[in-house]
Amino acid sequence: MSTGAELYKIEAITALKYGLSGLLTPNIRAFEEAGLKYIDILEKAQRDGMGQVVEDALAQFKASLKKKKERRAFDELEVFINLMKIKDPFEGWRAIGKVVSERWPKGLDCVKAVREMRRR
Amino acid sequence: MEDIVLDSNLLLGYFLPQDPHHQRGQSYVNGLENGDYRFHLPMLVLVEVTSVISRQAQKDRLALLARWRKIFEDWERDGRIALYELDRQRMVNAQNVAEQYRLKGADSVIAALAGELNISLRTSDAEILARFLGSSV
Numbered sequence: 201m202s203t204g205a206e207l208y209k210i211e212a213i214t215a216l217k218y219g220l221s222g223l224l225t226p227n228i229r230a231f232e233e234a235g236l237k238y239i240d241i242l243e244k245a246q247r248d249g250m251g252q253v254v255e256d257a258l259a260q261f262k263a264s265l266k267k268k269k270e271r272r273a274f275d276e277l278e279v280f281i282n283l284m285k286i287k288d289p290f291e292g293w294r295a296i297g298k299v300v301s302e303r304w305p306k307g308l309d310c311v312k313a314v315r316e317m318r319r320r
Numbered sequence: 321m322e323d324i325v326l327d328s329n330l331l332l333g334y335f336l337p338q339d340p341h342h343q344r345g346q347s348y349v350n351g352l353e354n355g356d357y358r359f360h361l362p363m364l365v366l367v368e369v370t371s372v373i374s375r376q377a378q379k380d381r382l383a384l385l386a387r388w389r390k391i392f393e394d395w396e397r398d399g400r401i402a403l404y405e406l407d408r409q410r411m412v413n414a415q416n417v418a419e420q421y422r423l424k425g426a427d428s429v430i431a432a433l434a435g436e437l438n439i440s441l442r443t444s445d446a447e448i449l450a451r452f453l454g455s456s457v
Contacts, residue, residue: 223382232386280383289394290353293334296387300335303377303384309339310332311444313372318426 205253208245212238212257216277220265223273235280242285324348325434326359327443328368341444344457348442352400359401362410362433364426366392366403404433421451431455 201209219234221227238258245254262278265271279299286292326348333345351357370385377384395401404410406429413436418428427445431452434441441448441455448455 226382228382231382235386276380276383279380280386283383283387284390289391289398290349292387292391292394293349296384296391297335299380299384300373300377301337303379304336305376305378308376310336310341310345310372311329311446313332313376314327314329314368315445317368317372317375318424 201253204248205250208241208248208250208253209257211241212245212254213261215241216258216261216274219277219280220270220274223276224269231277231280235277235284238281239285321355321358322351323358323360323437323439325430325437325439325441326361326365327430327441327445327448328365328372329444330442331365331369332372333444341457344442344444352395358399359395360404360433360437360439361401362404362406362429364406364429368426410436417452423448423451427452 215234215238219231219238222230222232222234238254242251242254245251258278258281262271262274265274283292283295283299286295330341330345330348333339333341334349335345336342339345348357348359352359370388373384373388374381392401396403406414410429410432413432414425414428417423417432417435418425421428421431423431424447427448430443431441431448431454434452434454441452442457443449443455444457449457
């Protein structure tokens with residue numbers, strides 16, 4: 201692996217560790233900053249033709265996590281990265297819609313959800 | 321282009337394909353994208369949508385909320401939506417709406433903005449539709 205690729209890998213893993221730590225602490229600001237930093241590193245690496253190195257670093261880091269709590273938190277970091285990678289706000293909106301619909305309680309419609317929130 | 325006030329339930333309806341109001345929510349956001357609509361929203365609506373996602377999303381809550389905030393920043397920057405603070409005059413307007421139509425507090429704030437701007441309020445809420453004359457689905 202070239203020095204440039206090594207550097208991208210180290211930077212990516214550092215960002216992912218920081219993001220995971222932010223979720224576990226929890227420190228929401230740190231989690232968001234680290235996720236955005238990872239995206240920044242990925243985009244720079246892609247411009248240098250080394251995007252795969254950064255993507256592989258994420259897969260390797262994920263595979264190295266042993267504790268269930270860490271794996272669950274990392275899944276959320278990965279969702280954040282995938283959602284924030286999308287530049288177009290309407291594409292982002294559609295992507296959120298897909299994720300929200302998969303995580304929404306069955307049988308709860310949006311009018312009831314808003315009504316319940318306004319009552320409490 | 322039509323200017324409308326959009327209630328939180330229609331924004332949320334977009335997200336849920338199984339929801340009875342999904343198609344309406346989808347048509348408004350699609351209209352926002354292709355320039356048929358401009359949304360005028362009390363800042364309260366953004367807080368409400370954030371709150372509902374935060375309370376109901378069973379996983380990945382923080383990731384969803386971060387992306388949701390970014391979308392609204394982008395829409396506001398692009399001039400697709402206009403946000404309105406609840407200042408003293410709007411408080412008085414909302415109180416008047418609450419008195420006249422017997423709406424709940426948050427409903428009154430949203431309906432009062434439609435009255436102030438003299439534009440239609442779009443909502444899926446049966447109580448608002450029944451009581452507030454300037455509302456439609």
